[in-house]
Amino acid sequence: MVFTSLTFLLFFTTFFFLYWFVFKENVTLQNLLVLIASYLFYSWADWRFLSLLICISILNYYLGIYIEKSTKPKIKNLLLYVGLIQGIGVLAFFKYFNFFIDSFNEVFHALNIHWNIHTLNIIIPLGISFFTFRTISYLLDIDKGKIHATKDWIVFFSYVAFFPSLLSGPIDKAKTLIPQLEQKRIFDHDSATDGMRQILWGLFKKLVIADNCATITNPIFEGHSGLPASTLLVGAFLYSIQVYADFSGYSDMAIGFSRLIGFNITKNFDFPFFAQNIAEFWRKWHISLTSWVTEYVFTPLSIKFRDYNNFGLILAIVINLTIVGIWHGAKWTNIFYGFIHGCYFIPLIIFGTMNKKKRIAKDKLLPSFREFINVLGTFSLVMFTFIIFRSESVIEAFHYYRELFSLSIFSVPHISSDKYSATITVLSIFIMFAIEWLGREQDHALSQFGFKWPKPVLWSFYYLIVFTILVFGSFENRQFIYSQF
Amino acid sequence: MDRNTVLKQVNDIFIDVLENKTIILTDQTTASEIDxxxxxxHIHLVVSIEKHFKIRxxxxxxxxxxxVGEMINSIMEKISP
Structure with a gap:
């Protein structure tokens, strides 16, 4: 049941009605409804792992309570380790087991040792990377005294399985979502309408931009051998836009649906393609994951390595970004994707420019030439890594890079899509960036867009977006890229 | 060294490391209030504070x-004779 399907529309409408009209007065019943809806939503996608989700919730619920209760540091640590081993263990088994076995086999093979460990036929449970990160952060925060363990099991189970962000995030930390689940929600008209605007923008990005880009990029990445470099450049460019529109579109919808039921969940994107360096890019891209990894991986590591000055920081950042890469799945392409991003930080750390926060084109309509060059440079660096991110293997990515840096870059690109669709796609990308540029200081692109216009004009604009989605949107029911993680 | 002196010295370290002369710390100041x-x-600040007060x-x-208040408490515990 993806957000863009009719089934979800019916599901959410029924949920919305029951939530605000039938169970409005009772927060426990509202939470129970959230929990049942979340389990239904999850089962619809894949019922086989619902029991895993429930078992993980039960275990972490009790671990949280006993970690807080325990007065003996040894017992506290033991319980925390049980929780961490369970969380990381489940991830390691489902997502990384076969990768490690394959890697061992390759090492044995290279050393001429004839051992062949068999891999298992493992299906990865949907949303596993998202809900295990929620439970891990919950236990770590209780251990550090940042939050209290909740004694309300419905609240905790709903936190783990909260359906708007269950399958592809944002990854909410317990301190963000649990207090909201514990208090009574009041329907806020302004917040709900803003949520609707964010959903509309998310739909536009997913159905008009991402899915139309996919029709051009899929054939390029699946058969790039022999294609001219100019076509490969177009493929890499459009794929970068596609990932952004797909994932930020999903996040916009998840945030929008949450706001409709009275929740403010974590912001996931802050117009990352307007970033002026790679550090700023990561402060704006997949924010919920990067802030998670910063808090639980980078900070402890950088504290440990603090005596080694810049070298310690570089090491912490490279490990941090490599973990971000591995989080996407057990493939060497993902590991390199993260590692390359980690290496991008090295000059910033050496020259001390990593944290120089400068708002682009502050109080101006257009960026300066220097800002524009910075944005273009950052985008190019990111685009370069999306080639390996999209490739099936490192070798395949290597071939792509080799073919990309050839003289055929000066030829006319061959695009399999017809000229009409290609023109629409390029035009919609231009419109997307124009609107996002104008709304870059806001929470999301449409948050304040056109508020100074007369109401009929503003409403015509919203209808125009709906019309664009219905006419030019791709309704092939494509999954979101990040639902595979 | 009394608490106010420590706070004043930590304030100077913040100004120096973060290159922002307008910083005025209180016990309640949090990271979210200073851009x-x-x-x-944070790591640079910790290292500078450790060097300045010769603590770990x-x-x-x-x-x-x-x-900031909790940070000052940790410093006070370590420098108190």
Whole structure:
């Protein structure tokens, strides 16, 4: 049941009605409804792992309570380790087991040792990377005294399985979502309408931009051998836009649906393609994951390595970004994707420019030439890594890079899509960036867009977006890229 | 050294490391209130404070601080005779 399907529309409408009209007065019943809806939503996608989700919730619920209760540091640590081993263990088994076995086999093979460990036929449970990160952060925060363990099991189970962000995030930390689940929600008209605007923008990005880009990029990445470099450049460019529109579109919808039921969940994107360096890019891209990894991986590591000055920081950042890469799945392409991003930080750390926060084109309509060059440079660096991110293997990515840096870059690109669709796609990308540029200081692109216009004009604009989605949107029911993680 | 002197010296370290002369710290100040105080600069601040007061924090101490006041408490515990 993806957000863009009719089934979800019916599901959410029924949920919305029951939530605000039938169970409005009772927060426990509202939470129970959230929990049942979340389990239904999850089962619809894949019922086989619902029991895993429930078992993980039960275990972490009790671990949280006993970690807080325990007065003996040894017992506290033991319980925390049980929780961490369970969380990381489940991830390691489902997502990384076969990768490690394959890697061992390759090492044995290279050393001429004839051992062949068999891999298992493992299906990865949907949303596993998202809900295990929620439970891990919950236990770590209780251990550090940042939050209290909740004694309300419905609240905790709903936190783990909260359906708007269950399958592809944002990854909410317990301190963000649990207090909201514990208090009574009041329907806020302004917040709900803003949520609707964010959903509309998310739909536009997913159905008009991402899915139309996919029709051009899929054939390029699946058969790039022999294609001219100019076509490969177009493929890499459009794929970068596609990932952004797909994932930020999903996040916009998840945030929008949450706001409709009275929740403010974590912001996931802050117009990352307007970033002026790679550090700023990561402060704006997949924010919920990067802030998670910063808090639980980078900070402890950088504290440990603090005596080694810049070298310690570089090491912490490279490990941090490599973990971000591995989080996407057990493939060497993902590991390199993260590692390359980690290496991008090295000059910033050496020259001390990593944290120089400068708002682009502050109080101006257009960026300066220097800002524009910075944005273009950052985008190019990111685009370069999306080639390996999209490739099936490192070798395949290597071939792509080799073919990309050839003289055929000066030829006319061959695009399999017809000229009409290609023109629409390029035009919609231009419109997307124009609107996002104008709304870059806001929470999301449409948050304040056109508020100074007369109401009929503003409403015509919203209808125009709906019309664009219905006419030019791709309704092939494509999954979101990040639902595979 | 009394608490106010420590706070004043920590304030000077913040101004120096974060290159922002307008910083005025209180016990309640948190990282979210100072733009330049992010995860990376946090480490620079910790290292500078440790060097200045000739002390050493544990990882757990550093990660447990919720505001400047708690940071000052940790410094006071270590420099008090």
């Amino acid at each position: 330049e105080w992010d995860s990376l600069n 924090f544990t990882s757990k101490e550093i990660q447990s601080w919720k505001n």
